[in-house]
Amino acid sequence: MISSAVTISLVEQARGGPFVLWDDLAAGVRLAKELGYDAVEIFAPGPDAVDRGQFKSLLEETGLKCAAVGTGAGMVISQLSLTDTEAAKRQAAIDFVKSMIDFGGEFSAPAIIGSMQGRWTTDLPKDKALELLGEALSELGEYAKQYNVPLIYEPLNRYETNLCNTMADGVQLIESQSISNVVLLADLFHMNIEETCIAQGLKDGGRHIGHVHFVDSNRRPAGNGHMKYEPIVSALKEINYQAYASAEAFPWPDPTAAAKQTIEMFQKLFR
């Protein structure tokens, strides 16, 4: 069964970004519960930004799970990249992700590597960048095992990375370097730009897909763009996808309406 989740951002510097709920963790978790979500996905500035005791109480109070924790703040706030050409900065990036794996791990939630993957450049050829990324993902996937969670790696559209843009690229990275305990994130917004066919992209990812960002073509909540969801739902069934459809979308027209719209579409499509 596919479960529903909604994003909560606590990162002021990411204002304007594709997160549904903002600022107030307690209010966000309670709203998610009220609307019928199964879980929340947390985008936090760092591992200590969330009062873990309070978060634990909120999850117990509501019965919600933590679906995943983002690591993008490492890039947005501190410009940390797993493919930085400086070894010391790569190490700082790895240390930051480990601290986020520790944070998520306490709630049985995997961490997501998105913008922290970086890019290849004239100073760092693509094959070398992919090798560095693969090494980092390997180490971080190993590290996550202690919490019985995978590490989630997200191919992004061409404007956000030049490393892996499609699910097939992600599979190639994982399989060619025999990386274990790393799953792929299928973000429908990125896939609308990159995949020849979105449903086929999901099938390309297959058993490697471990998280889905459920969003529309224009990054508004599902149902507000031109995404055709029926073939997507069929493809997820075909690959026996059993994890989260998580709303990483703009808070459009406002956070509450966006959360409501997404859960209604979720129930229509997946229940």
Added chain:
Amino acid sequence: MISSAVTISLVEQARGGPFVLWDDLAAGVRLAKELGYDAVEIFAPGPDAVDRGQFKSLLEETGLKCAAVGTGAGMVISQLSLTDTEAAKRQAAIDFVKSMIDFGGEFSAPAIIGSMQGRWTTDLPKDKALELLGEALSELGEYAKQYNVPLIYEPLNRYETNLCNTMADGVQLIESQSISNVVLLADLFHMNIEETCIAQGLKDGGRHIGHVHFVDSNRRPAGNGHMKYEPIVSALKEINYQAYASAEAFPWPDPTAAAKQTIEMFQKLFR
């Protein structure tokens, strides 16, 4: 009737960009003729990069038209923007576009403003940037009248500009500032990211649309992505669109195959 065109890039610095044919103007024009295109769209480094006598001969020899000339090299090579905060640099941008209007005008071809529109920033608020852009488009639209051609303005996706992303944004810019002789470019790749519904976006643009970039969702030649063309063709009919469907697409899998694929799709959809 809608006419077909294919892009030819002569800009080395734009290598890897979404242009079908490359480097050799004569070979490009002759291939376009051989494949059955009505016209070519030229992306040149500047007004003097093309031997005008040779180009005139090529058009006479083949009977092809010049559909439009791009101005993006002003940004790519010289970082010129119509919304630069420095008046002298804005003037240089306007002068460059005028020189491209003169070049295109000789072949009855309009110039296209895409990346030269720039962006709003913390130093230049959005309303001020749109005002500067509107003033520049007004002046350049007036300037183009001497050649009996419009100026073409292209809304781009969110990663390439933050000024106008949708056809509705473009209409708002043109109508709110009563800009004359400026038409909109509907690029299907950008529209796939930005429009709630691509067909509705074309209807939003309506009589203002004066040029179409005919391309697929992933910026490969039409037919290589997940674009649904039937509603697009219907919308263009509904707005009585009568200008070019021009292939601005990656040379995928190679320039000749991309040009062949596009004209086949064009004939299937528009003939």
